[in-house]
Amino acid sequence: MSNSTATRPGMKPRPLSPHLQIYRFTPTMAMSIVHRITGVALYGGTLLVAWWLIAAATSQSAFATAAAVMGSWFGLLVLFGFTWALFHHMLGGLRHLVWDTGRGLEKHTATTYSLATLAGSILLTILTWIVILFAGA
Amino acid sequence: MADMQTPLRKVRGLGAAGHGTAEFWRNRVTSVALIPLSIFAVWLVVSGLGSSFAETRATLSHPVVAILLALFILISLDHMRLGMVEIIADYIHSEGQKLVLLMLNIFFTILVGGACVFALLKIAFGG
Numbered sequence: 001m002s003n004s005t006a007t008r009p010g011m012k013p014r015p016l017s018p019h020l021q022i023y024r025f026t027p028t029m030a031m032s033i034v035h036r037i038t039g040v041a042l043y044g045g046t047l048l049v050a051w052w053l054i055a056a057a058t059s060q061s062a063f064a065t066a067a068a069v070m071g072s073w074f075g076l077l078v079l080f081g082f083t084w085a086l087f088h089h090m091l092g093g094l095r096h097l098v099w100d101t102g103r104g105l106e107k108h109t110a111t112t113y114s115l116a117t118l119a120g121s122i123l124l125t126i127l128t129w130i131v132i133l134f135a136g137a
Numbered sequence: 138m139a140d141m142q143t144p145l146r147k148v149r150g151l152g153a154a155g156h157g158t159a160e161f162w163r164n165r166v167t168s169v170a171l172i173p174l175s176i177f178a179v180w181l182v183v184s185g186l187g188s189s190f191a192e193t194r195a196t197l198s199h200p201v202v203a204i205l206l207a208l209f210i211l212i213s214l215d216h217m218r219l220g221m222v223e224i225i226a227d228y229i230h231s232e233g234q235k236l237v238l239l240m241l242n243i244f245f246t247i248l249v250g251g252a253c254v255f256a257l258l259k260i261a262f263g264g
Contacts, residue, residue, distance in 0.1 A: 043217045050252045056193050057256035063190045093168045132183055
């Protein structure tokens with residue numbers, strides 16, 4: 001890296017590419033950032049899945065503890081966030097798969113896709129939780 | 138020493154994570170597989186909410202459920218391991234820290250995967 005044109009000794013520092021603080025905030029940028037954040041959240045969320053499965057494989061009391069924690073208001077809040085992160089990351093991923101084919105890259109289309117990802121993820125999350133609250137439990 | 142590598146040589150098989158486009162492709166393949174598997178996983182959890190210990194174990198021990206849930210978990214772990222490699226490559230610039238985090242990423246995913254698969258098999262085989 002020390003030999004790159006940006007840092008070679010004796011040379012005037014080269015201009016760096018503009019970064020987050022320079023660019024105007026756009027929906028595509030926001031959804032790109034959210035895609036990464038939801039990915040990281042889902043990464044941590046696998047611990048919850050593992051805990052639930054291990055509890056179910058261990059004993060009735062271990063399962064009851066896991067079910068009680070996940071059924072508490074805080075647990076439900078985390079699960080609600082988990083659901084949204086999953087749907088958002090899934091729709092964002094679908095958007096990326098479409099872009100991989102070279103379609104939908106025009107500026108206004110890409111912005112529409114980004115807003116649709118957000119709206120779709122919120123809608124799917126709410127629908128899922130309506131089912132959970134009224135049909136499930 | 139002068140750099141004699143051609144740009145192609147630099148790019149081929151390298152990139153920040155050292156694996157060229159292999160990870161890009163694997164990321165896409167796993168993402169396609171995860172669309173139906175995630176929908177299945179959400180449906181499974183929602184339909185099983187409020188179930189007792191015995192009911193949950195009975196559901197999880199069904200071969201179709203056990204196989205699809207194991208696939209969902211293992212492919213998710215593979216996909217998220219790749220994603221984390223991308224994040225580490227983007228933000229961690231010290232070579233030492235990068236190696237440590239890349240290793241921890243592999244350890245974490247294998248540990249979670251091993252634990253989940255063991256739990257599923259134990260339930261499925263009635264342990």
